[in-house]
Amino acid sequence: MKQNWKPGTLIYxxxxxxxxxxxxxxxxxxxxxxxxxxxxxxxxxxxxSIRPERHSYEIIKRNMEFVINLTT
Structure with a gap:
């Protein structure tokens, strides 16, 4: 059966x-x-989602905060 997906569904x-x-x-x-x-x-x-091996992972885990900076 053919399914129609919205364009955004494939890139998330x-x-x-x-x-x-x-x-x-x-x-x-x-x-x-x-x-x-x-x-x-x-x-x-x-x-x-950040792998535990990344340097930032421990910093975020310890401080319990971070900032999401979106690029434009």
């Missing part, structure tokens, strides 16, 4: 974003991720 999760993290200048770091998206609109929630 996109676009790539820059995730900044760190609580002091010695720890500041930026990582580029492409696994991100919207979980809910009310309340607004989004997600990112």
């Amino acid at each position: 999760p996109l676009p790539a974003a820059m995730i900044s993290c760190g609580s002091h200048p010695d720890e500041y770091n930026i990582i580029t991720v492409s696994w991100l998206g919207t979980l809910c609109t009310n309340p607004p929630m989004c997600y990112i």
Whole structure:
């Protein structure tokens, strides 16, 4: 059976974003991720996916905060 998909269905999760993290200048770091998206609109929630081997993973896990910087 043929299925018609919306164009966006085939490209999620996109676009790539820059995730900044760190609580002091010695720890500041930026990582580029492409696994991100919207979980809910009310309340607004989004997600990112980072492998535990990445340097930013431990920083985010320890500080429990990060910033999603969308490129335009």
